[in-house]
Amino acid sequence: MSGELTKAIADLEENEALRLIREKLDGGENPQSLLEESRKGMEIVGQRFSEGTYFLPELIFSAEILKEITEIVKPRLTQEVQAERLGKCVIGTVAGDIHDIGKDIVVFMLDVNGFEVHDLGVDVPPQKFVEKITETSAPIVGLSGFLTLAFDSMKETVDAIKAAGLRDKVKIMIGGGQIDEDIRKYAGADAFGQDAMAAVSLAKGWL
């Protein structure tokens, strides 16, 4: 039945989703279409998260299910499709801040949603962002920071990207505990996200 895989993922029925994907692959269904159907399930999870029906653990749980599905489907895809990624992102926690869990979750969500993510870790100096953007030509940059002092580091990082002549080649998002529109303006970023799902939406919107 069409949509049952989408529903199983949206309802976080892990075993059912994995059973369905194996059954459908064995039945000769197109693996890429099955991945699309799975991603629709993730979109519903994202909506439920935004509405407050699901919380962060459920969002991560659904992403883990999608990851398992991708690993099952991957060998059945052509090499071209296997290597296909939506786009590149460079992401890190800015200098002076060592919080990593929020950033790690954004990295995982972007990866599961098809992005090639270059994770620079925590306490990353502005120049490291510049070097990685230059090396990868990534058009999307994510700056994470939880502390108020991270706001200055975010601004310094954006300024360094500007000074390197890369500002018009990248879209920059910022995120972390207390980020809002005022901080976005102060840092000179293009957008801010309140959670991992927002980061994925922003990145997709910039493709």
Place this chain on the structure above:
Amino acid sequence: MPGGCIGEEKDVTVVRDIHLNLDKRQILRREGIRQQSSVRPEIMALIDELLVNIDDEHLLEPAWAYEISPISRLDQDQLSLAEDVVLHGPVLTSALSDAEELAVVVGTIGPRLEKQVTDYLGGREPLRGLLLDGIGSAAVDSLAQEACKLIQDEASLRGYQASSPFGPGTTGFPITEQWQLFKLVPAAEIGVRLAASGLMVPRKSVSMVIGLGEQVTARERGEACARCNLSKTCLYRWEANNQHIQA
């Protein structure tokens, strides 16, 4: 004394082997879940499994160090202690105007739990990493609560009341003041140091000051959260009357 062993070192006290209360509701609050009934059984089962692992692997090593110092002077924007330590922060001078002494506490659950979180995240198990991180935060909350109880009990023996705790990095108390607190408390003895930014390492640590005096009053946690500038957006806030999660 909350089940701990005390070692007097100079004029500060180090407490170890503290019993932490890992209440499920507090853990869910720290997971950002505000409605217990909606939590999926798989997630609750994983939290239970992680709690067993925490015991089996001895991931929690709670300890704290504290010192109580007389307040020598309270000006408009600074609070001076006897040891030539001066703390800045508008919240201190407004909330502790009746305090005669200041208890300074640094506590930690140690580095093992956050190392395991990092391993889970690096090993592509983010859900386990996220949930264990939340449990670690709940453990730090419990540690802070136990420390507050100890300070309060000790103060009441001398006829003093204890204020609410105030931590550097919260509204009205700059994180840069950590350096002053660490002059008073030998945090290295419990394995806590400061990064250049003033953040504590291990991250699952807590520092706070508590005012003591005959006329000092404490706020309910919900009230304290309501006064914070993150009160509308903070995932972990306590509501009024401490109702922070729906059953």
